[in-house]
Amino acid sequence: MKSSSNSILLRIELDQTVTTFGEVASVVSRAGGDIVAIDVIRSDRQSTMRDITVNLGTQTEEAIAENIRQLPGVVLHHISDPTFLVHLGGKIEVQPKIPIKNRDDLSKVYTPGVAKVCMAIHENPQKAFTLTIKRNTVAVISDGTAVLGLGDIGPAAAMPVMEGKAMLFKQLAGVDAVPICLDTKDTEEIIRTIKHMAPAFGGINLEDISSPRCFEIETRLKQELDIPVFHDDQHGTAVVVLAGLINALRVTKKRMEDIRIVVLGIGAAGVSIIKMLLGAGAQNVVAVDRHGILTRGAAYDNPLWDWVAQHTNPDDLQGGLSDAVNGADVFVGVSGPNVLKLDDVRRMAADPIVFAMANPTPEIDPEIAEPYVRVMATGRSDFPNQINNVLCFPGIFRGALDCRASEINEEMKLAASRAIALTVSDDELNEQYIIPSIFNERVVQSIRDQVVLAAISSGVARRIPPEFKGSKPLERRLTHAMMF
Ligand SMILES: NC(=O)c1ccc[n+]([C@@H]2O[C@H](COP(=O)([O-])OP(=O)(O)OC[C@H]3O[C@@H](n4cnc5c(N)ncnc54)[C@H](O)[C@@H]3O)[C@@H](O)[C@H]2O)c1
Ligand SMILES: O=C(O)C[C@H](O)C(=O)O
Numbered sequence: 001m002k003s004s005s006n007s008i009l010l011r012i013e014l015d016q017t018v019t020t021f022g023e024v025a026s027v028v029s030r031a032g033g034d035i036v037a038i039d040v041i042r043s044d045r046q047s048t049m050r051d052i053t054v055n056l057g058t059q060t061e062e063a064i065a066e067n068i069r070q071l072p073g074v075v076l077h078h079i080s081d082p083t084f085l086v087h088l089g090g091k092i093e094v095q096p097k098i099p100i101k102n103r104d105d106l107s108k109v110y111t112p113g114v115a116k117v118c119m120a121i122h123e124n125p126q127k128a129f130t131l132t133i134k135r136n137t138v139a140v141i142s143d144g145t146a147v148l149g150l151g152d153i154g155p156a157a158a159m160p161v162m163e164g165k166a167m168l169f170k171q172l173a174g175v176d177a178v179p180i181c182l183d184t185k186d187t188e189e190i191i192r193t194i195k196h197m198a199p200a201f202g203g204i205n206l207e208d209i210s211s212p213r214c215f216e217i218e219t220r221l222k223q224e225l226d227i228p229v230f231h232d233d234q235h236g237t238a239v240v241v242l243a244g245l246i247n248a249l250r251v252t253k254k255r256m257e258d259i260r261i262v263v264l265g266i267g268a269a270g271v272s273i274i275k276m277l278l279g280a281g282a283q284n285v286v287a288v289d290r291h292g293i294l295t296r297g298a299a300y301d302n303p304l305w306d307w308v309a310q311h312t313n314p315d316d317l318q319g320g321l322s323d324a325v326n327g328a329d330v331f332v333g334v335s336g337p338n339v340l341k342l343d344d345v346r347r348m349a350a351d352p353i354v355f356a357m358a359n360p361t362p363e364i365d366p367e368i369a370e371p372y373v374r375v376m377a378t379g380r381s382d383f384p385n386q387i388n389n390v391l392c393f394p395g396i397f398r399g400a401l402d403c404r405a406s407e408i409n410e411e412m413k414l415a416a417s418r419a420i421a422l423t424v425s426d427d428e429l430n431e432q433y434i435i436p437s438i439f440n441e442r443v444v445q446s447i448r449d450q451v452v453l454a455a456i457s458s459g460v461a462r463r464i465p466p467e468f469k470g471s472k473p474l475e476r477r478l479t480h481a482m483m484f
């Protein structure tokens with residue numbers, strides 16, 4: 001079912017003695033629209049003013065508006081887009097935790113009282129974790145160069161995505177996140193800027209920075225900072241893809257070791273997905289980008305492509321996407337819109353699995369592909385099986401912040417994948433439900449618990465959360481974690 005993201009809001013004034021609201025509704029319906037909400041702005045015996053939200057389906061805004069305008073006694077005041085309306089003035093704000101009601105309060109939260117807290121941190125910088133927002137705050141940082149699949153649209157235009165990520169951090173995991181978009185594409189300048197702002201934060205979530213710069217930026221920041229640095233498009237995506245694939249294989253009763261997986265788009269997401277799939281036991285991964293299949297014999301400018309070419313394509317396939325997909329069990333797309341042809345899908349192995357994850361427009365329209373695939377997933381919230389990094393980043397940072405992890409390592413990522421996959425029980429699992437919804441209340445908690453355990457056992461936790469203290473509960477939880 002499509003969501004209301006393709007909807008319009010119409011403000012109409014209606015002379016009820018001439019035309020009834022029922023007639024307006026049937027005109028909208030005949031024009032192909034679907035009324036999903038009605039707000040009465042004012043009403044009296046003769047006239048009424050209403051805001052109606054209409055899902056457009058395949059119709060254009062103008063077609064519906066024109067039909068309404070032709071009704072006698074109806075004035076169409078204006079048309080707006082509800083998606084724009086929720087963005088007015090931005091989507092987040094800063095809220096004080098305590099009110100400042102008098103001078104006494106003022107002298108505690110601000111000068112002079114604040115000075116002794118500053119000095120306590122000066123004497124012991126670790127106290128920043130207990131006495132400032134550092135404990136619970138992550139910076140969501142982009143340079144606007146690879147925003148969704150929209151490409152290099154610049155830092156100002158990237159802000160709505162970063163604000164959205166900040167909302168999700170807070171609502172799903174209670175993490176305070178600050179969206180920051182940098183007006184530079186220079187790798188060194190980005191690294192330097194983030195290092196300078198790091199003292200305020202407990203973690204850095206890099207977002208929508210294009211490859212290959214994103215690899216250098218993340219690697220260097222990981223080396224030079226003592227807080228987790230996590231490029232969401234790489235690792236968040238890989239964590240969720242692996243979770244989705246574990247469960248799709250439970251549905252199709254295939255084994256990771258036996259299948260051929262084609263990954264299209266060897267950028268930030270693609271490289272990390274390939275690394276994680278290989279780490280999870282995949283033996284036959286084929287990487288494809290614009291020029292075709294990555295092969296061992298070729299030399300690439302990008303050292304990561306050389307690495308990918310050395311570790312994939314064991315059968316030495318040559319050619320383009322169609323050649324790679326022919327007979328493959330799984331297609332994972334993190335490239336661009338409408339690149340995968342239905343004919344190619346029809347030539348995949350039995351029970352094909354297709355994850356078309358380019359945003360906002362997938363590699364193939366899921367409604368077209370679905371009849372020919374066993375498991376279909378996209379990155380979008382308006383189709384079943386949403387494989388999107390939003391399932392990972394809130395929980396993984398919740399876990400990392402709670403145990404004050406110095407980094408987010410492979411063990412923690414793998415623990416997050418398994419936690420997501422296992423949120424779907426055998427009874428619940430089916431072709432349309434391989435991945436839990438982001439609104440599933442268990443998912444963030446389960447990721448967080450397993451990530452904390454993985455951080456403790458891999459030696460990067462700098463604090464043991466109280467519920468993990470004492471050997472018994474920890475032992476029990478560790479045993480449970482190891483069963484996965
Ligand atoms: N669903 C999710 O959670 C999720 C997460 C991350 C990225 N994505 C999507 O994946 C896509 C890539 O994101 P990224 O951050 O890796 O970007 P990126 O710019 O780092 O990499 C994109 C790669 O795809 C290749 N590519 C683009 N169009 C192609 C085409 N038509 N054929 C073959 N290759 C093509 C590019 O050459 C590049 O190597 C975007 O659409 C993004 O929205 C989805
Ligand atoms: O933002 C999303 O919905 C997922 C991902 O981070 C993307 O860049 O597409």
Ligand SMILES: [Mg+2]
Pocket residue numbers: 148207208232233
């Ligand atoms: Mg992104």
